[in-house]
Amino acid sequence: MKTQRLFFALWPSAPVRQAIVDMLAGLPPSIRGRNMQAHNLHITLHFLGQTTPEQRDCMHRAARSLKAAPFTFTLDRLGYFPRAKILWMGATTLPDELAQLHASLGAALTGCDYQVDSRHYQPHVTLKRKLAKMAPVADLRFSIPWPVDEFVLVESVPAEKGVDYRVIEKYPL
Ligand code: ATP
Ligand code: MG
Numbered sequence: 093m094k095t096q097r098l099f100f101a102l103w104p105s106a107p108v109r110q111a112i113v114d115m116l117a118g119l120p121p122s123i124r125g126r127n128m129q130a131h132n133l134h135i136t137l138h139f140l141g142q143t144t145p146e147q148r149d150c151m152h153r154a155a156r157s158l159k160a161a162p163f164t165f166t167l168d169r170l171g172y173f174p175r176a177k178i179l180w181m182g183a184t185t186l187p188d189e190l191a192q193l194h195a196s197l198g199a200a201l202t203g204c205d206y207q208v209d210s211r212h213y214q215p216h217v218t219l220k221r222k223l224a225k226m227a228p229v230a231d232l233r234f235s236i237p238w239p240v241d242e243f244v245l246v247e248s249v250p251a252e253k254g255v256d257y258r259v260i261e262k263y264p265l
Pocket of ligand 1: 097099135136139209218248254255
């Protein structure tokens with residue numbers, strides 16, 4: 093059966109993407125690891141994994157009928173997942189609207205033969221992978237307001253340089 097590797101995500105506009113890239117480029121060289129490709133930067137809402145066409149159609153209908161409010165997500169901190177060896181960018185304050193979007197989308201997806209990840213949701217933009225340890229960064233202050241007025245369905249496609257993410261559907265908030 094033909095399946096697709098899918099996830100729901102927040103997709104940055106060109107200026108927000110550029111602001112993240114500039115931030116990434118300005119990190120001190122003491123922070124090593126492998127940079128994410130600029131065109132792939134995103135925040136995952138729900139990772140779906142391998143999805144059949146029937147499941148995808150069900151998830152698309154669920155997402156389309158969702159009612160959720162727009163919000164602004166302010167990227168203002170770095171974080172490090174030591175197990176995954178990932179450097180990420182996130183927000184000190186999580187908007188209620190994002191928590192609600194995540195919860196209501198997750199609830200809607202359970203009707204599509206999908207097991208929602210029960211771990212605490214930590215919205216983040218992965219910046220670097222394979223970072224063995226995080227170097228301390230002094231005085232790194234930034235604030236990137238990301239106005240969010242839609243979420244998207246993305247297909248993860250193997251590519252020559254790792255992976256490419258393709259937005260296949262958009263859902264306005
Ligand atoms: P690769 O797995 O080939 O290294 P990748 O991790 O960039 O590539 P995917 O595995 O397709 O690409 O992941 C797509 C998005 O979903 C990424 O944001 C990834 O962090 C997230 N993701 C992947 N697997 C899971 C999972 N099991 N639980 C939650 N999020 C996941
Ligand atoms: Mg992966």
